[in-house]
Amino acid sequence: MSKNYLQHAEQLLLELLAIPGLSGDELGVMEYVVEHLRSAGATEGTIEFDRAHRRIPFGGQCGNLVLKLPGTRGGQRRMLMAHTDTVPICRGARPVRKGKYIVPADEHTGLGADDRTGTAAILAAAMAVLSEKLDTPPLTFMWAVQEEIGLYGARYATLGLLGKPKMAFNFDGGATDKITIGATGGYRMAIRVSGTASHAGAAPERGVSAITIASLAIADLHRDGWLGKIEKPSGSGTSNVGAIQGGEATNVITPEVTLRAEARSHNPAFRAKIIAAIETAFNKAAKSVRNDSGKCGGVEIDGRLDYESFRLTDDSTPVLVAEEVVRSLGGVPVRAISNGGLDANWITARGIPTVTLGCGQENAHTPAERCDLKEFRRSCEIALKLATG
Numbered sequence: 001m002s003k004n005y006l007q008h009a010e011q012l013l014l015e016l017l018a019i020p021g022l023s024g025d026e027l028g029v030m031e032y033v034v035e036h037l038r039s040a041g042a043t044e045g046t047i048e049f050d051r052a053h054r055r056i057p058f059g060g061q062c063g064n065l066v067l068k069l070p071g072t073r074g075g076q077r078r079m080l081m082a083h084t085d086t087v088p089i090c091r092g093a094r095p096v097r098k099g100k101y102i103v104p105a106d107e108h109t110g111l112g113a114d115d116r117t118g119t120a121a122i123l124a125a126a127m128a129v130l131s132e133k134l135d136t137p138p139l140t141f142m143w144a145v146q147e148e149i150g151l152y153g154a155r156y157a158t159l160g161l162l163g164k165p166k167m168a169f170n171f172d173g174g175a176t177d178k179i180t181i182g183a184t185g186g187y188r189m190a191i192r193v194s195g196t197a198s199h200a201g202a203a204p205e206r207g208v209s210a211i212t213i214a215s216l217a218i219a220d221l222h223r224d225g226w227l228g229k230i231e232k233p234s235g236s237g238t239s240n241v242g243a244i245q246g247g248e249a250t251n252v253i254t255p256e257v258t259l260r261a262e263a264r265s266h267n268p269a270f271r272a273k274i275i276a277a278i279e280t281a282f283n284k285a286a287k288s289v290r291n292d293s294g295k296c297g298g299v300e301i302d303g304r305l306d307y308e309s310f311r312l313t314d315d316s317t318p319v320l321v322a323e324e325v326v327r328s329l330g331g332v333p334v335r336a337i338s339n340g341g342l343d344a345n346w347i348t349a350r351g352i353p354t355v356t357l358g359c360g361q362e363n364a365h366t367p368a369e370r371c372d373l374k375e376f377r378r379s380c381e382i383a384l385k386l387a388t389g
């Protein structure tokens, strides 16, 4: 691996980190990538955008960017991918080099190493393949949009543009020894609790407090071990009530509150149990709070699966290929399962087994975010080795 390759990759990373691009606003990043692919020799017709954003509820400036190369030899097509969007705390981030790290110049912003490190690593590999006309199997590169707000780019990627890859390597993480072969599944719920309004001083007995109902339900879930980290004989998972809104005045029995909650488990059957426990607690609480004429409260719950859990088998080709590459570069591969959703959840669910690899991110989604340049450089070496097979 030439020193030039790694210096160039670092330059790409610093420039990419300086481009704003929250979820839905990735066009600037995509234009940078396209321009660099062209300058490395990508021809018309090898670069295409899909229209994933047209199907995403919040819209967005553009879809996923795909570079598809025929390769110089036969073999199974490989896809390298990374997401290009960053979380809101990265708004206004300015990257600066500090010793072995890249950090945000301002202590109040994140950096966007999640996932501009992956964006840069696969761009560096693609540019090397193009400009040095390297010997490779058929290759697809995908720069995905809107990962951070629900894995939308991967969920709605146009498979027809990808050229039927047999395996994919998703660069989005920290340590490069870590090979993530599975991830949890997540379910999101909107809970609307309704009661009956009444004057809190003159006639509280005529009211049914939605706040009381919600409190009882949450207290029940907490007491019975269905909130936070959940460990039961039948399985394990997590849940959280992350938002609660409602009420306007102290002198009114609150007629309505809305809550947002989530449930996660690697095991779909156990995740269904967590969801059922939440539904039961709210329904029970609504029935238990009554006014003087016997009227109780009500609950409506809207839920949807954000992404299904997955786990690649131990002998799955992308797992073995990734491990071999990590080993060949002196690393000691460790298999891991993620407790967060990844673009790999959707790409695997859509038929392309996907492993996720580290690329030097640390403390993502916080002002302490930074990029470990040693790990980033190694991820660039891994990307190039995966691309050249």
Ligand SMILES: [Zn+2]
Residues within 6 Å of the ligand: 083, 114, 115, 147, 172, 173
């Ligand atoms: Zn990420």
